[in-house]
Amino acid sequence: MEIEDSNIVRIETLKIAEAQYQASGTIYGSTDPVEILNALVSFTGIPFANVHLGLIDEENDPNTINILATGDATGFRAARVPARLQDYPAYEALAAVEVLNIEDVTTDPFLTDAERESLIDQKVAAMLVIPLAVNQRLTGLIVFSYTEQVHFSSTLLRAVRSLADQIAVVFENQSLLRRTAASLDEVGMLYEINRAMLSALDPLDVLRIVRTYTASPNSAIIHVGVEHVPDSSAENITIRHILTASEDQALDRPLVGLNRTTELFDRYETTTVEFFEKLVGKPPSALTLISEGYPAQSAAMIVVREYGIVEDIIVVTYPDEPTILPRRRRLFEALSDQITIVFQNQRLLRDAQKNALQLSRQVRLLQTINQLSSGLSMYRSEKELFDYATQYLVAAMGIDHVGVLMFDRSLETGTLISEYPAQVTIGTKMEIDQSIDLLRQHPDRPVLIQSVEKTDLLPNSSKQVLLKLGVYSMMILPIIIEGKLIGSIGFDIYERGRFFQPDMIDIGQTMVAQLSIALQNIRLYSDAQRRAEQLQQIANFGQLVQGTLNLPDILAALLGEIRQTITADRVSVALLDDRTDQLRVVAQYDEERTYIDVENGPFISTSGTLIGQVWESGEMLVINDTQTSSGIRRAQDLSVRSLMIAPVRSRGRMIGAVNIGAVDAYAYADEDKAIFRQMLTQLVASIENSLAFAASQRIAKNEALINDISIQMQMTNEIQGMMTAAVSELGRALGARRARVRLHVSEG
Secondary structure, three states: HHHHHHHHHHHHHHHHHHHHHHHHHHHHHHOHHHHHHHHHHHHHOOOOOOEEEEEOOOOOOOEEEEEEEEEOOOOEEEEEEEEEEEHHHHHHHHHHHHOEHHHHHOOOOOOOOOHHHHHHHOOOOEEEEEEEEEOOOEEEEEEEOOOOOOOOOOHHHHHHHHHHHHHHHHHHHHHHHHHHHHHHHHHHHHHHHHHHOOOOOOOOHEEEHHHHHHHOOOOOOOEEEEEEEEOOOEEEEEEEEEEEOOOOOEEEEEEEOOOOHHHOHHHHHHOEEEEEOOOOOOOOOOOHHHHHOOOOOEEEEEEEOOOOOEEEEEEEEEEOOOOOOOHHHHHHHHHHHHHHHHHHHHHHHHHHHHHHHHHHHHHHHHHHHHHHHHHOEEEHHHOHHHHHHHHHHHHHOOOEEEEEEEEEOOOOOEEEEEEEOOOOOOOOOOEEEEHHHHHHHHHOOEEEEEEOOOOOOOHHHHHHHHHHHOOOOEEEEEEOOOOOOEEEEEEEEOOOOOOHHHHHHHHHHHHHHHHHHHHHHHHHHHHHHHHHHHHHHHHHHHHHHHHHOHHHHHHHHHHHHHHHHHOOEEEEEEEEEEEOOEEEEEEEEEEOOOOOOOOOOEEEEOOOHHHHHHHHOOEEEOOOOOOOOOOOOOOOOOOOOOOEEEEEEEEEEEEEEEEEEEEOOOOOOOOHHHHHHHHHHHHHHHHHHHHHHHHHHHHHHHHHHHHHHHHHHHHHHHHHHHHHHHHHHHHHHOOOOOOOOOOOOOOO
């Protein structure tokens, strides 16, 4: 009887494993919620009353479930129905992201009396609530309802949970791809705005661009100009333009009642954007004074500043929208800096026209700036951008040499990526000296050295090099993106006795600001492309590992795909050996060689090592530079400077760790860490499938061996024959050359 029960368990395990494998293939090969839900329901094989699949609305309301697919006796279909998370029975338990198996509604301890009565009224006798989770974060639910009591075996529940984890990964990948596509669209729009801004000839052109990309059909755009009276604190504040959907008005109307801008607005050095929402019923303010006659439920106000002084105010009203969407907010943030630059260029043009003595020079300067601006959007690589820009910088400022230095992430060294005219080999690395160190302390100020011979900002060795090159005066301007110092541009004068004048400094700062925006656009575009490629690699990895249950093949796929997705000069995977309770290296990539051995790989000590630290804490460890980080024994990790070590968990239990490293410091950004975690999530699901399949194979093999021995022993009545059959089969299964059987015969 026991043999028959074991055979039944073995057959059930094999069927579940086979069905799970087929369902996994459907899940990873589909993006249709209906098809995915159908695959999971088909896998369970248990009749149900109804079922639905929903995802949490993380962007708008994390307490809302968007139901995407439903099913009942009539079939499966797509849906678009919102549901509240707290409306689900025992929803407090969902935070634990564990399967809620209600086999009997009338006796289940997790249900309140009200929930029990409600389900009974709906003729629900049993329920199965399966959480969709990524990194222990609840992302959705799959809910089965039954009209009769249902019992799930523990094997089937584990398999259902494993498939649910795979479904969660599939939908998470889809979400990442959608966000990447939206980011690419947004970057494309920024390029269009930048191109349009660069062609704007006057403030009215700029306002039309604002209307095209940020306004609603009923919006009004009001432009206020601030004129500062020389040698006094007086200001002339006037409404210069009003744009609506039907007309464009150019005005010069004083704005009565508005106090001095220094008293009205907070003191900032740069242009700012303020957003006002749910304005109905709020007390009057400067915003309502500017937008008088144009009612608004929400509004955006750009305060254009130059060197901390308010020069222009632009207000965009939204009469039909109480709030401003995040995408529109980002557009305003991107527009504000470009509007400042364009207005500054246009103001320079107006000043040049007012001053007849400097007209010729100013026109040539603006032509150069415009030529530079019009060409900035043509380039997709940083070197090409700076090779193009350095020539215009030399021509516009009338200087002798320009060099561009890009810093490493630690701000310890810089690399020369472009210069004009050419003097030093491109790619030369330079230590950060005292002059450039000032940029780190005050990134908003230029470093001005009017006399290389007399300055205290340079060491004598640097002075000698510069004087040998013929540099007598120099200026260093910072390259800043998103508030971070990433590089510098050096301007050199070779003529002794000639110095940098205030207008030259202004010109340099204006053009470098344009370069910074163009560089930021290039990096945004490159990052978006890289992100898309990484997500595609994740999808490829998921398809590869779900196409096999062989653990060495899964590890080989990880070693191959992770190096194509993330910078990795060294990769190692260690899994827990159940026989020795030690971590064993089962896969490794180092020095362009791949090593995979799941049975005989070397053991790793967890005492006093970085992997041991991850093993004990259960948290991912990221080290930007092993040479400068404290607490690292010098005997460890000397071959790499950047490290990421992540634990591998299965069902809340630590089963291993994955270690990747790069020879360069600061090699891993936040996006790389997220991609690494995502790949590990897929790896865990694949390892679980592989181990489950291997376990089922071992069980089946053992059961078959026991069955064969039993049959052969039943075929003879002699003890000798029985022992011979048992020893022969066990020896063949264990690979033993010799065996001995000892029987004890009691007296009598």
